Amino acid sequence: MSTSNLPPVLALDGPSGSGKGTIGQICSLRFGWHYLDSGAIYRGLAWLAGDQNVSPEDVPALVDLADNMELVCHVREDDVAMVEVNGHVVTDELRTEETGEIASKIAPLQEVRASLLAMQRRCRKAPGLVADGRDMGTVVFPDADFKVFLTASAEIRAQRRFDQLKSKGFDVNLARLLESIQARDVRDSSRAVSPLKPADDAYVLDTSDLTIDEVVTRILDHVN
Secondary structure, eight states: OOOSSSOOEEEEEOOTTSSHHHHHHHHHHHHTOEEEEHHHHHHHHHHHHHHTTOOTTOHHHHHHHHHTOOEEEEEOTTSOEEEEETTEEOTTGGGSHHHHHHHHHHTTOHHHHHHHHHHHHTTOOTTOEEEEESSIIIIIOTTOSEEEEEEOOHHHHHHHHHHHHHHTTOOOOHHHHHHHHHHHHHHHHHOSSSOSOOOTTOEEEEOTTOOHHHHHHHHHHHHO
């Protein structure tokens, strides 16, 4: 736990579809804290790269985009986060599998991560911050007051993402989603830079058989 005078941080990490985004938004409203969706930062950069026709392999161009990108997360009272990239509302665009695939390819790039690290740490403001991602408790906020690692089976996570995208009108295939999530798990956990793993002092919580309310309750109990 942090002993500094910095505002407190609840770091929520976990693989795609583990529920950390939904849980993070609810917790930020419950606490009255700021919210950081670090996945939206990488997906925002991925969307911006596609919008500007920048290749995921063009590292200097990606770093230039990252250095000049302005991203804002707003959590509304209905627990929905709205994301703006350079003034454009791109909330739904960031959740497509195409954007997720590009984000997963650029996330391991050390130069890109270094450019976005300072942006994420600047989000630590009073009265506190709820930050969700894949390395919030291990790299971005290693001194976070509270660290939670959410997980679930790949099948459960694929079904959740399928339901989420279908509800928004996207044409998706469950089998391809499962394959994509499994491949992303391998990439995220085996990459050399900031691999996906629980922090040594994290509270690990399997959400496979839990409702959203049950997960939130367990996290609130842990924090309290």
